[in-house]
Amino acid sequence: MNAKRYVRAHRQPIVVAASGLLLSVGWTVGTLHDVALLSAGLMILAAAVGGYDVAKKAFYTLRSGTVGINTLVTLAAVGAIAIGEYWEAAAVVFLFSLGNYLEARTMAKTRSALEELLELAPDTAIVRRDGETVEVPAREVEPGETVVIKPGAKVPVDGEVTDGESAIDQSPVTGESAPVRKSAGDEVYAGTINQAGALEVVATDTGRDTTLERIIRRVEEAQEAQAPTETIIERFARYYTPAIVVLAVGTYAITGNAVTSLTLLVIGCPGALVIGPPVSIVSAIGSAARAGVLLKGGEHLETAGKIDCVAFDKTGTLTKGEPAVASVDGFGVADDDVLRAAAIAEKKSEHHLADAILAAARAGDASARETATDGGVVTDRAGESAGPEPDEPAIPDPEAVDVVAGKGVVAQYDGRTIAVGNRALLADRGLEVPSEIAAHAREREAAGETAVYVALESEVVGVVSIRDELRPAASDAVATLEAAGVRTVMLTGDNDRTARSVAEAVGIEDYRAELLPEEKRDAIESLRAEGHVVAMVGDGINDAPSLAAADVGVAMGAAGTDAAIETADMALLADDLERVPEAVGLSKATRRNVSENVAIAVATVGLLLAGVVAGAVHMAAGMLLHIASVLLVILNGMRLLRY
Amino acid sequence: MSEIEYRVTDFDCPTCASNVERALSKTDGVDRVEVHYTTGRVEIEYDDGVVETDALERTITKQGYTPRVR
Numbered sequence: 001m002n003a004k005r006y007v008r009a010h011r012q013p014i015v016v017a018a019s020g021l022l023l024s025v026g027w028t029v030g031t032l033h034d035v036a037l038l039s040a041g042l043m044i045l046a047a048a049v050g051g052y053d054v055a056k057k058a059f060y061t062l063r064s065g066t067v068g069i070n071t072l073v074t075l076a077a078v079g080a081i082a083i084g085e086y087w088e089a090a091a092v093v094f095l096f097s098l099g100n101y102l103e104a105r106t107m108a109k110t111r112s113a114l115e116e117l118l119e120l121a122p123d124t125a126i127v128r129r130d131g132e133t134v135e136v137p138a139r140e141v142e143p144g145e146t147v148v149i150k151p152g153a154k155v156p157v158d159g160e161v162t163d164g165e166s167a168i169d170q171s172p173v174t175g176e177s178a179p180v181r182k183s184a185g186d187e188v189y190a191g192t193i194n195q196a197g198a199l200e201v202v203a204t205d206t207g208r209d210t211t212l213e214r215i216i217r218r219v220e221e222a223q224e225a226q227a228p229t230e231t232i233i234e235r236f237a238r239y240y241t242p243a244i245v246v247l248a249v250g251t252y253a254i255t256g257n258a259v260t261s262l263t264l265l266v267i268g269c270p271g272a273l274v275i276g277p278p279v280s281i282v283s284a285i286g287s288a289a290r291a292g293v294l295l296k297g298g299e300h301l302e303t304a305g306k307i308d309c310v311a312f313d314k315t316g317t318l319t320k321g322e323p324a325v326a327s328v329d330g331f332g333v334a335d336d337d338v339l340r341a342a343a344i345a346e347k348k349s350e351h352h353l354a355d356a357i358l359a360a361a362r363a364g365d366a367s368a369r370e371t372a373t374d375g376g377v378v379t380d381r382a383g384e385s386a387g388p389e390p391d392e393p394a395i396p397d398p399e400a401v402d403v404v405a406g407k408g409v410v411a412q413y414d415g416r417t418i419a420v421g422n423r424a425l426l427a428d429r430g431l432e433v434p435s436e437i438a439a440h441a442r443e444r445e446a447a448g449e450t451a452v453y454v455a456l457e458s459e460v461v462g463v464v465s466i467r468d469e470l471r472p473a474a475s476d477a478v479a480t481l482e483a484a485g486v487r488t489v490m491l492t493g494d495n496d497r498t499a500r501s502v503a504e505a506v507g508i509e510d511y512r513a514e515l516l517p518e519e520k521r522d523a524i525e526s527l528r529a530e531g532h533v534v535a536m537v538g539d540g541i542n543d544a545p546s547l548a549a550a551d552v553g554v555a556m557g558a559a560g561t562d563a564a565i566e567t568a569d570m571a572l573l574a575d576d577l578e579r580v581p582e583a584v585g586l587s588k589a590t591r592r593n594v595s596e597n598v599a600i601a602v603a604t605v606g607l608l609l610a611g612v613v614a615g616a617v618h619m620a621a622g623m624l625l626h627i628a629s630v631l632l633v634i635l636n637g638m639r640l641l642r643y
Numbered sequence: 644m645s646e647i648e649y650r651v652t653d654f655d656c657p658t659c660a661s662n663v664e665r666a667l668s669k670t671d672g673v674d675r676v677e678v679h680y681t682t683g684r685v686e687i688e689y690d691d692g693v694v695e696t697d698a699l700e701r702t703i704t705k706q707g708y709t710p711r712v713r
Contacts, residue, residue: 104655
């Protein structure tokens with residue numbers, strides 16, 4: 001029983017081995033002992049053993065009305081036996097089944113890059129139900145249930161931490177190597193590994209809806225989407241095989257040379273040509289996925305291979321996107337009043353700087369912050385604003401708000417107009433900036449901070465300076481791209497001085513500041529008009545227009561946002577800028593790899609055809625070359641798995 | 644209408660995968676079928692009142708490949 005199961009599970013290698021053994025015994029008997037009849041019998045047996053499955057597949061293929069490689073090999077083998085070329089028949093069949101076996105094994109390895117991802121998610125989850133903790137299949141956890149994740153365990157669902165603190169290894173999902181600290185309120189993803197303390201998590205997405213599952217589906221779709229090269233080749237293959245069959249029949253009809261015509265059948269499947277490009281692309285997409293980079297498909301990979309210009313958004317891409325108020329400076333008005341006015345105006349705004357201003361106002365420590373940046377001047381206001389509820393000093397709602405895109409907000413409160421924004425907003429309103437305030441703002445901007453002006457009625461009364469730290473990997477990523485001959489550009493809505501300071505810090509020479517979202521898109525279009533193949537790296541939400549305008553739109557930190565995963569051509573699951581040059585490099589390597597594989601395949605087909613016409617290549621030799629070329633392109637493509 | 648997904652890891656060549664696709668699409672009760680050589684994924688939408696998964700699996704097996712339910 002066990003033996004039977006073993007044979008079934010390993011049918012292919014057993015068949016190959018048996019066929020090979022019969023072939024070699026037959027050859028030995030034939031050459032050394034000159035027992036022609038016995039040798040012929042063994043050869044036919046070798047062909048039959050190795051060819052049974054092939055013939056069966058050929059039969060089913062024929063019945064569904066097509067001609068595939070199995071049909072051709074079966075015809076060739078039967079034909080060879082018919083004309084007494086037993087050795088050729090056996091050798092062709094043996095080599096073909098050996099080739100198939102090796103091909104299936106290597107392809108399975110390529111495909112398994114994905115299965116490794118699938119196996120990351122644990123099968124069971126520990127859930128609190130009715131006051132008890134029970135272990136249930138992970139699929140059966142309902143959103144909203146509380147899941148307990150023990151130290152060392154894998155996270156079974158996507159969810160939000162409600163209790164506990166730990167470090168989580170997110171590398172399986174996002175590709176980032178360093179563990180990430182998680183505490184109450186943070187998101188965790190199925191398939192990641194809890195390294196330290198126990199966590200309680202409220203499930204948000206479970207089963208097929210987790211980020212990991214979505215990533216896997218996305219990767220599969222990408223691998224299944226055909227690249228333009230593949231489509232061209234498949235069209236070619238559709239005509240090549242029948243053409244060869246016609247050629248074989250024609251050759252026999254005209255020359256009567258059976259061996260030549262059968263040899264043509266053997267080489268009639270353009271194996272390496274149809275297999276090469278998909279293997280390269282599947283390997284590349286799988287390899288990228290393991291590094292936390294999702295590629296939309298072969299087509300995008302081919303385009304990405306031509307990238308010679310990468311445009312970065314500044315905020316949230318080159319910087320961490322966590323702006324914090326660095327200082328508040330009132331001119332003729334108390335610092336706290338400036339911050340409070342700004343907070344009221346920004347209360348209804350969704351701009352990323354608004355959050356920083358509101359957070360600072362709620363913490364009520366404008367002066368304390370100033371102490372930190374200005375160095376040691378302790379004012380008495382710090383104590384004053386620490387009320388009984390320090391986390392939520394009430395910020396009143398403005399009576400009316402007008403958001404001026406790319407410039408700021410204008411609000412009405414308590415009968416007064418508060419304008420908060422950049423210089424363009426002030427200019428629009430015809431407000432003049434006193435030279436003292438302008439000098440202060442310039443100073444902060446030169447330090448890479450963003451100066452936000454606050455005006456009450458018609459008077460500019462202060463500046464809120466907001467700092468957004470650079471991502472540590474930013475300058476390395478830029479340097480790597482530049483070293484690879486890729487032009488880098490920074491696009492930002494921020495003012496020129498802040499932009500220059502950030503651009504200098506990361507090593508980008510070409511920066512374009514004070515751009516509105518549609519101007520960023522125009523900038524991308526003008527770069528493309530210059531003949532560049534442009535990638536735009538942004539956060540996928542605010543930068544959607546410029547991402548869409550670029551040849552390749554790259555979304556950062558996509559793990560949590562479905563929209564970014566769905567729409568970007570390339571999605572970086574973690575906020576890891578180093579992946580940008582890596583992905584560009586991988587795309588270029590893939591393009592090279594595809595070309596190599598096409599070259600190998602075309603050379604093989606040419607060589608074989610020439611060899612057959614010249615009479616130098618016979619059936620077995622033809623099959624050997626054919627198989628060698630197929631294995632060569634697969635192995636070449638698989639190099640990308642280890643990129 | 645039901646949907647099932649198989650994984651076939653032993654496709655020999657892209658043509659073999661399209662043969663399986665053709666065979667499945669000719670099966671009664673199969674509404675939509677996609678077979679992908681590169682990932683080995685077989686996605687079938689079928690009418691469970693007309694055809695059973697056993698028959699679908701048999702169709703794949705008959706073409707010479709091993710389906711596994713995902």
